[in-house]
Amino acid sequence: MSATRVSSLSAPRLERLKNRSAAIGIIGLGYVGLPLSMLLAEAGFKVTGFDIDQKKVDSLMAGKSYIFRIPSEEIESIRSKGFTATADFSKLTDMDAIILCVPTPLNEHHEPDMSYIVDTAKMIAPWLQAGQLVALESTTYPGTTEEVLIPLLEAGNKQGLKVQGPEGEPAESGVFYVAFSPEREDPGNTTTARHNIPKVVGGHEPIAAELAATLYEGIFTRAVRVSTTQAAEMTKLLENIYRCVNIALVNEMKVLALRMGIDIWEVIDAAATKPFGFQAFYPGPGLGGHCIPIDPFYLSWKAKEFGFHTRFIELAGEVNEAMPEFVVAQVAKALNKHKKPLNGAKVLMLGMSYKKDIDDLRESPSLTLIELLRDEGAEVVYNDPYHPTVGRGRKYNLNMTSTPLENLGQYDCVLIATDHTDYDYARIVKESQLVVDSRNATKGIQADNLVRC
Ligand SMILES: NC(=O)c1ccc[n+]([C@@H]2O[C@H](COP(=O)([O-])OP(=O)(O)OC[C@H]3O[C@@H](n4cnc5c(N)ncnc54)[C@H](O)[C@@H]3O)[C@@H](O)[C@H]2O)c1
Known part of the structure; x- marks a missing residue:
């Protein structure tokens, strides 16, 4: 990339990104957008968060967090560093860069x-300014940035701006820049600091790539540049499909191992003691979260356009989706050994979140487990310190309240669906009639009333 091209329109922004004085707008203040806003604000950038959910905006402006693992003091801290939140998209005109973190x-x-x-x-386009960088972080199929985002931004802006194209065209004075950079957040991971996770960046063209990489290098230890936005989109999908397929493999091996009497x-x-060529994945009651159960289908859907059938993805989906039914069958089998039917059994399910020590229940297998157990006539209650109540979501309508972990002997079965660290598993096994553990949370405990599945 020539220095002249950068200097005419993008150079001042590039300089502001380098010295962290740039104004950054984050669109979507959820599990991804809020922590990203915090990283940027702590690094000295002027951060404005945009969300259509006025409650989130009000909460942040009052210095209050709505995400369990983010203490309110951290919101107060970034507020004192100039972070503001708003639902007023006209404020986008003041931003050097705009990052999209909305659901997919x-x-x-x-x-x-x-x-x-x-x-x-469509909401950004009218406020877009010449020279601004727009970066998409939402996980999506390869081609989204080029085929969906850019045409909408070009069509909807008031000044007739075009995305910066290859060398010299269109004229720089009327352009904006576009990049894709996937989010690699791992909720609940306390071992890898977020800023140490390298950030993959793909620009629509070299100036966008330079601007985006400079921005992310201000908060992450490393930006990994790939040649196109499609490559960056595909990178994220490869990472999550790799995980989905390997979890399916280990889930299948678990079902076989149980039959063979192997732990x-x-x-x-x-x-996992092998120092090369093996990465440990663990079986469980099914996939959960906003990523692994969903993202692979973004690729299978796009693959059809190319006449391609993604067999691994379909098979992994099939195996993983069968896991909640498998767990319910194990509960029925364990109750049967106690001469009890599942129909009418009192079941306490431990853990509503899709994984341990977080407050996220999107796509949680626990929701499916409750449904399946109830279908078989079981009376189900739950306990989860992260979810005092569970009301209505996109795919469920439970209206349940977390039951205290008392008087465990009253339940015919205690089902461990999520292995939250705070549970005292030895006490749970000791005080319960029957424990079915779908997460190996009771590792090391031997008892006649304990079944691992
Ligand atoms: N949660 C994760 O751990 C994770 C990890 C990696 C990638 N991702 C990806 O990041 C993206 C965001 O996920 P998330 O978990 O943060 O979602 P989320 O639901 O927690 O947050 C999304 C936010 O966007 C807001 N929003 C929706 N439409 C909007 C609009 N038009 N304008 C402004 N705000 C709008 C919502 O009100 C919400 O606050 C998804 O594509 C997801 O796949 C998530």
Whole structure:
């Protein structure tokens, strides 16, 4: 890239990004956007968070967090450093860079739901300014940035701005820059500091790549540049599909190991001592969260356009989706050994979150487990310190309240669905009639009333 091209329009912004005096707008203040805003604000950038959810905006402006793992003191801290939140998109005109962190779920047909990206692009477009960088972080199929985001930004802006194209075209005075950089947040991970996770960046063209990489290098130890936005989009999907497929493999091996009377968790721990060529994945009651159960289907959907059938993804989906039913069958089998039917059994389910020590229950297998157990006639209650109540979501309507962990002997079965660290598993096994553990949370405990599955 020539120095002249950077200097005409993008140079002042590039300089502000380098010295961290740039104004950054984050769109979507959820599990991804809020922590990202915090990293940027702590690094000295002028950060404005934008969200259509006025409650979130009000909460942040009052210095209050709505995400369990983020203490309110940290919100107060970034407020004191100039962070503001707003639902007023006209303020986007003041931003040097705009980062999109909006949801990318599946619709009822298990296809990508692009409505959040489309709506957000339409909301940004009228306020877009020449020279601004727009970076998309939402996980999505390869081609979204080029085929969905850029056309909407070009069509909707008031000044007739165009995305910066290849060398010399269109004229720099009327351009904005676009990049894709996937989020690699791992909720609940306390071992890898977020800023130490390298950030993959793909620009629509070299200036956008330079601007985006400079921005992210201000908060992450390393930006990893790839040649296109599509490569960056595909990188994120490869990472999550790799995880989805390996979890399916280990789930399948667990079902077989149980039949063979082999402890799969012991096997995984032993295999994990191999210093090369093996990465440990763990079986469980099914996939959860906003990423692993969803993202692979973004690629399968796009693959159809190329006449390609993603067999690994479909098979992994099939295996993983069967896990909640497998766990319920194990509960029924364990109760049967106690001469009790599942129909009418009192079941206490431990853990509502999709994984331990977090407050996120999107796509949580616990929600499916409750549904399946109730279908079989079981009376289900739950306990989860992260979810005092569970009301209504996109795919559930539970209206349940967390039951205290008392008088455990009253339940016919205690089902461990999420292995939160705070639970005293030895006490739970000791005081319960029957414990079915789908997470190996009771590792090291031997008892006749304990079944691992
Ligand atoms: N949660 C994770 O751990 C994680 C990890 C990696 C990648 N991702 C990806 O990041 C993206 C965001 O996920 P999330 O978990 O932060 O979602 P989220 O639901 O927690 O947050 C999204 C936020 O966007 C807001 N929003 C929706 N439409 C908007 C609009 N038009 N304008 C402004 N705000 C709008 C919502 O009100 C919400 O606050 C998704 O694509 C997801 O796949 C998430």
